[in-house]
Amino acid sequence: MYSFRNDYSEGSHARILKALMEANLVQDEGYGEDRYCLEAIRLIKARLGRNDVDIHFISGGTQTNLIAISAFLRPHEAAIAANTGHINVHETGAIEATGHKVIAVEVNDGKLKPENLKTVLEAHSDEHMVKPKLVYISDSTEIGTIYKKRELEQLSAFCKENKLILFMDGARLGSALCSAENDLKLSDLPSLVDAFYIGGTKNGALLGEALVICQDSLKEDFRYHLKQKGALLAKGRLLGIQFLELFRDDLYFDLAKNANKMASILSEGIGKAGFKFLIHSPSNQIFPIFPNTLIQKLEKNYLFNTWEKADAEHSVIRLVTSWATQENDVNAFLEDLKKAMQ
Known part of the structure; x- marks a missing residue:
């Protein structure tokens, strides 16, 4: 059979296993403050061309979505997602369990557009309803489509104009960026979205996602959220080593x-x-x-x-x-x- x-049936790339073995008995700091995490963060920032972003390593995509979205939203605020969006259909109500409604929008290509967001905002007009605040998108989407640069620019402009947080699920970001039809660069993302993550679990790592927070207002106390929700790993180096290997070159x-x-x-x-x-x-x-x-x-x-x-x-x-x-x-x-x- x-x-x-x-795309996570296999373990990880052999280079990652080798790097983990080589570092196995090296003593270092815990909770993501070790030399490997710090160097991986430096490398990713260099790829992004931005030193002003915050980067946190989290074990999986659902954990990243849950922690980030619940941290970014106030109690009465909600997330907007495509009907196919992972937080809407494949996360067992994780976002709702934190007290935040997911407003699903019917689309035929897995992608949200400004007109979709406009319809949601018009339908949620006062304090008797949840307040749409965060826009959740995936690249690539759950049905394999990708966002072109112009589409993301239009979405970003609408979100900025309407004070919406734009959050990108990047579980398959590698596939999206390397698609023959893609015209986005990794370095474009910090100026277009408020936060996104670089998926490792589905792209050669044993596990792990690198959450990149671009918007200053979303950065404060984020490690508190990680700790409270069980994601601040004592052996955070296990994630850092993997991303260090993935971004040491073009792996x-x-x-x-x-x-x-x-x-x-x-x-x-x-x-x-x-x-x-x-x-x-x-x-x-x-x-x-x-x-x-x-x-x-x-x-x-x-x-x-x-x-x-x-x-x-x-x-x-x-x-x-x-x-x-x-x-x-x-x-x-x-x-x-x-x-x-x-």
């Missing part, structure tokens, strides 16, 4: 490029076989539409998610490639697809 179910981006390349080969092969897709996705998640009978045959040798029904006889499946996916794994799937069609 080969899994295309997610972070090289791994994302591999995931995208493998997805592109899959997508091209499936398209040539005559199948359509739920949506055009230029990242490492693709969503082909297959007959249910064909899906049943493929399930004998491959793991993947059935995303939704297309009609009574067809369903959309999600295929996810990773930093570790090999071309022979992709080619084997395409060969088995051809055989299953016969």
Whole structure:
């Protein structure tokens, strides 16, 4: 069985394991104040071209979303998200459990636009309703689409004009930035969003996300929030070492490029076989539409998610490639697809 179910089925890149082993018996400070975390932060700041941002390492994406959003919002304030947004559908009500409503907006491409935000603001006009305050977006999105620079600039301008916090979930940011269709740079983000994170869990790390807080008003006392919600790790070096290795050179981006390349080969092969897709996705998640009978045959040798029904006889499946996916794994799937069609 080969899994295309997610991009965290494998452990981590060998360089990270080697670095963790080499540092294993070196004594250092705790709670993210060790030499590895500090050096990783320095490297990421250099990549961003900004020394005025705050960077915190957190173990996972849901933890990062929960801690950041609950820290940034006052009790009566709410987050706006696409209906497909991770905080809306895949985090077990984590944001709501902190007392903040998630206002979901129906979109067809996973991306929020200024007009979507305008509609929400108009519908929440007084103190008898929650106050929309934070805009949650993902890049790449949960359905594999990416934000182009112009789209993010327009969203950013609207948020600034309406005093909204713009927060980007970057669990798959590597895939988005390395997409052949992308025109955003990592260094563009601090001027366009108030906070975002660089996902490691889904891009070659054992675990970990690097939260970048750009807006000064959001920085104060953030380590208190980390500690209170159980995310200030005594052995924070375990996260710092991984990001240090990922950003020592271009490893972070090289791994994302591999995931995208493998997805592109899959997508091209499936398209040539005559199948359509739920949506055009230029990242490492693709969503082909297959007959249910064909899906049943493929399930004998491959793991993947059935995303939704297309009609009574067809369903959309999600295929996810990773930093570790090999071309022979992709080619084997395409060969088995051809055989299953016969």
